[in-house]
Amino acid sequence: MAVCPISITFAPMKRILFICLGNICRSPMAETIMKKIVDEMGRNQDFEIDSAGLISYHEGEGADPRMKAHASRRGYRITHLSRPIRERDFRHFDLIIGMDDSNIDRLKRLSPDLETDQKIHRMTDFCIEKVVDHVPDPYYGGSQGFENVIDILEDACQGLFQWINESCTPPNS
Numbered sequence: 001m002a003v004c005p006i007s008i009t010f011a012p013m014k015r016i017l018f019i020c021l022g023n024i025c026r027s028p029m030a031e032t033i034m035k036k037i038v039d040e041m042g043r044n045q046d047f048e049i050d051s052a053g054l055i056s057y058h059e060g061e062g063a064d065p066r067m068k069a070h071a072s073r074r075g076y077r078i079t080h081l082s083r084p085i086r087e088r089d090f091r092h093f094d095l096i097i098g099m100d101d102s103n104i105d106r107l108k109r110l111s112p113d114l115e116t117d118q119k120i121h122r123m124t125d126f127c128i129e130k131v132v133d134h135v136p137d138p139y140y141g142g143s144q145g146f147e148n149v150i151d152i153l154e155d156a157c158q159g160l161f162q163w164i165n166e167s168c169t170p171p172n173s
């Protein structure tokens with residue numbers, strides 16, 4: 001069996017920051033799902049999980065009421081308050097995960113150096129079952145869009161948790 005050259009097992013903390021445009025729909029939902037998985041696996045002490053937006057328009061607001069309602073029906077409670085990404089986030093977090101290619105492009109423009117560029121990943125690259133290349137923005141759409149966000153994020157968060165625990169190389173890279 002190949003020996004992993006970098007042992008994630010011994011990393012003291014895996015710091016994950018989920019990013020979307022407004023930080024009121026997709027990324028706070030991803031944060032909430034990931035926290036639940038980590039909690040259920042008894043791994044709270046190993047992780048720091050947060051989310052942020054690329055715009056500050058909704059700063060200080062709770063998640064969109066539609067996102068909260070769909071989350072609640074599926075057993076999640078979103079408590080995050082929207083905040084914009086800050087330069088220090090690029091240093092503090094180990095993984096910075098965007099929801100679509102527009103998020104990724106903007107993150108790469110904001111990233112201060114090559115080292116922090118390496119931390120940026122696309123959420124759907126962690127999917128196990130879903131064959132999708134982005135988490136569609138549900139903000140201007142209907143109910144089904146919010147359900148679709150949760151479906152994709154549940155799959156991608158499971159894949160992300162598995163990857164952190166089992167592997168060394170990012171999926172699809």
Ligand code: 4NP
Pocket residue numbers: 020021022023024025026027057137138139
């Ligand atoms: P999110 O959705 O990026 O998933 O939080 C959006 C929220 C707000 C806006 C756009 C997308 N907005 O234009 O205000």
